[in-house]
Amino acid sequence: MPRRPARCGPLDLGDTRATLPTGHVPERQVRAALTAASRSPAYDGPPPRHDHDGGPVAFGAATIVKAQHRLHEHLDTAVWFARLGALTGIPVPALLDFGVTSRKDGSRWWLVLERIQGDAVRHPAPAHQHSLGTALRSWHESAPLSGLALDDPGALGVMLGSARRFHPDTYPAFAELLAEASRGLEVTAIHGDVAVSHNTLVGEDGRLAAILDPGAVHIAPPEFDLAWALAVDMPRGAQPDPLLDAYGRDGINSDHLDALLPLFQLRRLLDCHTIDEPDDARWLHASLGRRAPHLLRLPGVPAMP
Secondary structure (H helix, E strand, C coil): CCCCCCECCCCCHHHCCCCCCCCECCHHHHHHHHHHHHCCCCCCCCCCCCCCCCCCEEECCCEEEEECCECCCCHHHHHHHHCHHHHHCCCCCCEEEEEECCHHHCCCEEEEEECCCCECCCCCCHHHHHHHHHHHHHHHHHCCCCCCECCCCCHHHHHCHHHHHHCCCCHHHHHHHHHHHHCCCECEECCCCCECCECEEECCCCCEEEECCCCCCCEECCHHHHHHHHHHHHHHCCCHHHHHHHHCHHHCCHHHHHHHHHHHHHHHHHHHHHHCCHHHHHHHHHHHHHHCHHHHCCCCCCCCC
16 A cells, blocks of 8 residues: 655645545435445345435344445445554454445445444443543554545645634634645645444443544544544543543644644534534533633634633
């Protein structure tokens, strides 16, 4: 697999080199992809109902089917992610089958995946964070470089797609600050959208049973994953030390993480106003008021909920 530059280059501010769509796949096409996936012999569940409203996933007893539901999602990324478990030991659902629907149905991809038993966690415990920190260190050191890099054309706009769409007054200044903080940093393979309370399942023993859907950007500074995990989990009671200690302080550039964490807290704050998480938004607003009040003064940043 070809190697990428080891450091982050200039980011595509303003999507001047490319604009990558981040909208939703039409519901009819999602349903068609789920129906196609349910015909796979690898799937052990019933076909989705005509009025299926479970989003892009349908469940069998030991398997699930998943359909493409965002325009920027690519089949090769989904396949790469599903094969990471065998390559690295990171707990991800095994890939059992995949395919693409007809052109009439939008040429949307589908997967049949192992159904892993575990629970989504709203309030992280230190043991959960420890397990995530260990998994992220393995990811950053072992996962092959593949997919969209942060400094690729259009990548910044995809990663900040929610801010770009719902907070257009804030997005330009926010993107500039993130580009400035990222330039020249070492890059690795990253997940891009994981925290204990987001995109994971936890087993009864407190360890991560599975890491789920990767983010839109797959090559970036490793501190991105750490900053995002803390930005999502700290408003829900998590502390930084369990995650960072398990990851290994020797693998963290503390100056880079200190610079990135407030920016990712702002990113999460903007998301919280979009997805209606007022308690998290209040915590993040208060934290930024103490750590980085200048970010709250950027154009269009919502007031304390």
